[in-house]
Amino acid sequence: MREVAQLVSLHVNTVRFHLEGLVEEGEAERSSVHTGGRGRPRTVYEAGPDPAVTGRAHRLLAEILTAATADSVAPRLAGESIGRRLVAARRFDESRQAVEAVAGELDEMGFVTEVVPGDQHDQLLIHGCPFADLARRSPEVVCGVHLGVLNGMLGASGTGVQVLTLDPFVTGDTCRAVLGPLSEVDGAVRSA
Numbered sequence: 001m002r003e004v005a006q007l008v009s010l011h012v013n014t015v016r017f018h019l020e021g022l023v024e025e026g027e028a029e030r031s032s033v034h035t036g037g038r039g040r041p042r043t044v045y046e047a048g049p050d051p052a053v054t055g056r057a058h059r060l061l062a063e064i065l066t067a068a069t070a071d072s073v074a075p076r077l078a079g080e081s082i083g084r085r086l087v088a089a090r091r092f093d094e095s096r097q098a099v100e101a102v103a104g105e106l107d108e109m110g111f112v113t114e115v116v117p118g119d120q121h122d123q124l125l126i127h128g129c130p131f132a133d134l135a136r137r138s139p140e141v142v143c144g145v146h147l148g149v150l151n152g153m154l155g156a157s158g159t160g161v162q163v164l165t166l167d168p169f170v171t172g173d174t175c176r177a178v179l180g181p182l183s184e185v186d187g188a189v190r191s192a
Contacts, residue, residue: 004045019045062134065141075144076151083152091158098157099124099179105153121164124150124177132173139168143175150177 005015022028027048032041069075086105092098099122103113106126114125126146129135135142147166154161160182167176 022048062131069141070138073144075141076148079145079148079150080152080155081148083149083154084156085152086149087153087156090156095157095159095161095179096122098154098159098161101157102150102153121178121180124179126175126177128173129175132169135168143168146175147177154179 002012004019005012008015019028019030023030023045029046029048031044031046033044034041087098087101090101092101099115103115103124106113106124110128110130112127114127116123116125129142129146131142135146143166147163150163150166154163161179162182164178164180167178170176
């Protein structure tokens, strides 16, 4: 750290502050190195992982897992587990609150959602799927996970509302989840 401080003509504490900020943002990594001598270990900072490399690695992993689970119910069950965890601590007085909370969770995941009230069934329009390329190739897996996440969150809400059908890519990048009472659920992912 002293070396960096000298290079940039700043005080060591100022450099430490900025390096810690980079660590918090995931742009750098901090580790301790024991020199074998007495005293505290030396703190060393290194550049964080290259986003281009980790992005490619994550995409490859997603493709492998998608292919491996294409013929099973595992994607939906895994999604349900995650969905229940996302809203586990919350309870809602009415289904509309639960649907709005689910839409908010999806927005935080990178989707853009729109709740459309209906006479018989509400709809949740889901735009901008971050996994659209994989979902178009393997909707039974990716959309199955999304169906599971939605039903996990709605099921944990305690309001008795579930996804009746999930229709992938009904227009462009928009998917539609038709919502209704648990008694009407068939839990299907349909192709548009």
